[in-house]
Every structure is written in C-alpha cells, then in structure tokens.
Amino acid sequence: MKTKEFGLYIHIPFCVRKCSYCDFLSMPTSERLQEDYVKALITEISLTAEKTKGKVKSLYFGGGTPSLLTVSQMERIAESLYSCFSILPNAEISMEVNPGTIEKAKLNTYHRIGINRLSMGLQSTQNDELQMLGRIHTYEEFEKNYQLLRVEGFRNISIDLLLAIPNQSQAQMLSGLQRLINLRPEHISVYSLILEEGTKFYEIRDSLNLPTEENEREMYWAADAYLIKNGYYPYEISNYALKGRECQHNLLYWSDEDYIGLGIGAASYWNGVRWKNTSDIKQYIKSPLPSAIREITQEKDEQRHLEDYLFLGLRKREGILIDKLNQSFDQPLQKIYALEIEKMQKQGLLEIVDGYLRLTQKGIDFSNMVFAEFLR
Known part of the structure; x- marks a missing residue:
C-alpha cells in the first residue's frame, strides 16, 4: 500500500x-x-x-x-x-x-x-x-x-x-x-x-x-x-x-490532496473531512490540545467533495483531468453535471481540451458564476 x-x-x-x-x-x-x-x-x-x-x-x-x-x-x-x-x-x-x-x-x-x-x-x-x-x-x-x-x-x-x-x-x-x-x-x-x-x-x-x-x-x-x-x-x-x-x-x-494546518485559524483537510482551529489566540495558548481547539467544518460527504473538487480544480489553468475525477467518484462527471457543463460550454465559460475540463478566458472572468452552477 x-x-x-x-x-x-x-x-x-x-x-x-x-x-x-x-x-x-x-x-x-x-x-x-x-x-x-x-x-x-x-x-x-x-x-x-x-x-x-x-x-x-x-x-x-x-x-x-x-x-x-x-x-x-x-x-x-x-x-x-x-x-x-x-x-x-x-x-x-x-x-x-x-x-x-x-x-x-x-x-x-x-x-x-x-x-x-x-x-x-x-x-x-x-x-x-x-x-x-x-x-x-x-x-x-x-x-x-x-x-x-x-x-x-x-x-x-x-x-x-x-x-x-x-x-x-x-x-x-x-x-x-x-x-x-x-x-x-x-x-x-x-x-x-x-x-x-x-x-x-x-x-x-x-x-x-x-x-x-x-x-x-x-x-x-x-x-x-x-x-x-x-x-x-x-x-x-x-x-x-x-x-x-x-x-x-x-x-x-487545488488537487484534492490532504493537508494539516497547525496554529490559530489554520484549516485542515484529511480523508474527506475538513476542520479549522480556533481563531482565539488566548484559548489556543491556554490549551493547544487538538480536541479543544478544532471544529469540524465539513463532514465527509460525496456531493460536497465533488463540489470542492470542481471549485478548487478549476482554478488551475490546465483544469481538471476528467478521467482522474471519474475514478474518484461513484458516477462520471458528465452524468452528474451533463446539463450544467453543456450550458456553460454554449455560454463560452467552459471547454474540454485533451480530456481536461477547464475555464475559458471568459470563464475566468466569471469564475464565481461558474462555480455556483455546480452547487446543489
């Protein structure tokens, strides 16, 4: 392994x-x-x-x-x-x-x-x-x-x-x-x-x-x-x-990999779960025990995971490798978001090039609108 x-x-x-x-x-x-x-x-x-x-x-x-x-x-x-x-x-x-x-x-x-x-x-x-x-x-x-x-x-x-x-x-x-x-x-x-x-x-x-x-x-x-x-x-x-x-x-x-944040306000992502440390420095100094300073901000959830994967991955100029994404989720991307992707392709916001889904120049200008389309 x-x-x-x-x-x-x-x-x-x-x-x-x-x-x-x-x-x-x-x-x-x-x-x-x-x-x-x-x-x-x-x-x-x-x-x-x-x-x-x-x-x-x-x-x-x-x-x-x-x-x-x-x-x-x-x-x-x-x-x-x-x-x-x-x-x-x-x-x-x-x-x-x-x-x-x-x-x-x-x-x-x-x-x-x-x-x-x-x-x-x-x-x-x-x-x-x-x-x-x-x-x-x-x-x-x-x-x-x-x-x-x-x-x-x-x-x-x-x-x-x-x-x-x-x-x-x-x-x-x-x-x-x-x-x-x-x-x-x-x-x-x-x-x-x-x-x-x-x-x-x-x-x-x-x-x-x-x-x-x-x-x-x-x-x-x-x-x-x-x-x-x-x-x-x-x-x-x-x-x-x-x-x-x-x-x-x-x-x-941006690539859906795990990380741990240490110190006040630091965010972590581990095995699909997100948490954040307290922003209160007095509390942190008094008791820096992980159980005392951490708050779960997102439990493991397939749909939220997919939304985050798209939101973060589309920030990369090369975009998201569709085959790799499909290996990570139960259903293929173009089945889950077929209508949304087709709509944004027609609007000139998204394109698929060499197996990658990515933002166009117009899509970068309206990236928040693109990301919102994937939220459910």
Missing part, C-alpha cells in the same frame, strides 16, 4: 502592523505573546503527529509574518516538526517573509532548517501605493532585501503583487510588473484588490478611487499576457511561475 503524502501548513499570526487591505488572521505581537504562542504551537505539533501517519511532501509557514519570529523560535519549531513528522528529503519548504523583517542571521537559520522557497509580500513597486496600502517598507528596502536573499543562496523566490489599487492605471501596473520581471523571481502571484469587511479599506471604501470592474479585468489580462510573454507560465488563476517552479503546496490545495 502506497504511503500517504500530505502537506503541512504552520500559521504565524504576528505582524508589525495590519495592512489597510488585509483580512487575514494577524495581529500585533509582543515578546511574551510570541513566545507563549510558539510553545503552544510546538505542543500542537507533537500531539497532532502522534495520530498522523504518512510523509510530508510540502511544508508552508504562512501568516501574518513568519519572519518576525526569532532565530531561536524558528529553530525550535523546526526541530519539533522534523522530530515529530516524517518530512520527505525533497519536500518543498516555503516561508513567507516581509521586507523590513529580514536579517542575515535569520536567513542562515532558514537555510539550516531546510527552507528552500521564500515568498515575499511586496504588493506594489510604487512607494506612494505602498504607503497607502499600509506596508512597512519602501520599494528600495524590498529590492535590498531581495538581493540579500540571492546573495545568501536562495534560488526559489516568489513575489506577491496587487492589481486594481486605488488610483492605479494599467500603465503604472505594467511598469511595476516590468520592475519585478527584471529581478527574475521564480514565481509571481498577482491578486486583484478586494475590499473585505473588517479592513481599513472597507471602512473608507466610499472615498477610494477604485477602477471599474471592466478596467480591473483589462488590467488582469494585460498582466497575464505580459507575464506569459516574459516566460512566466500561468498555472492557476492568480499564479505564474518559471518552468518547474510552481508552488507545490498550493497545487496540493
């Missing part, structure tokens, strides 16, 4: 300050809070590993800002992970780092504990936009940090960029994108700004000069074409990579 391979996600919720657009689970920190959290996280790692069989194929430190942790804290977390879980020698081990929190001593530690991929949150190459977004760094500080990563030997770097920022023109966006391409990172993620409830931007939304939906879509496709022209392969709606540099951890999410 083949050994199960799965992903691990570690959530580090601390930030220097909350960005104006951010609705992720993050918060300011203190030395005491950070240390208490790390101790609780190590406890959860140990207790979870006791009941988890298989090998870790990808490990991702996300946040928040994981690079805020001290060298000692990262070393202790890594020691716990390696001693408790079986991590494959060729596992992709990613970590999110923010400009302004990167130091040479930390980078040496990252190398030592096996981190082989870094994801940098830049968001914009324009200093006025960075200030408006609430970032803690300038573009010049980002570039200095990026060059330090290269000097220190990191050869797999991803950069995040936001589109449709207030007052942003397509020309400005493409100019910024060119600056990134000149640096030649292995991976670029491009996200359109969304105003989420609970964020600073949402509170002042009426005063923001945002592009129209039509302009936002034009900006997205202009960025898409520019990245492809410069050698970046679009393997998911928002993600582009040089050949062979796709983020394996993200592909795991």
